[in-house]
Amino acid sequence: MGKNVGNVDRSLRAVIGILALLGVFVFGWFTGWTHWAAAAVGVIMLGTAAMGFCPLYRLVGINTCRI
Template sequence: MTANVGTIDRILRALLGIALLWLAFFSGLPAVEAGALKWIAAAVGVVMLGVAAVRVCPLYSIAGIRTCRA
């Protein structure tokens, strides 16, 4: 697959992924600890980190969006 995620986009996705994983597992907030919200935040965080690592976003591919130069 061709890379379609640029550098700034990768950094923002990585930061968002780390923040969501921290929120899910280390924040201690009662709203997140209680149930499904914890696992949704964790799943989205893992997906964001994965997209940042491989530089390919499936939704960008479907929509024809590219944030990288090459």
């Protein structure tokens, strides 16, 4: 499992993940099923940013990592 997410992409994923989780748990921006969807998006975004690997990118052949 090599890295396929570049630095800019990782940074954007981390910001989106943090904002989604803050919106769910701190600010209460979401209700109902969107609460769970936003939490899932936040966790997935932070996970892929931390690992530097995106399974969906692998499936469609995208690689934003220069190394």
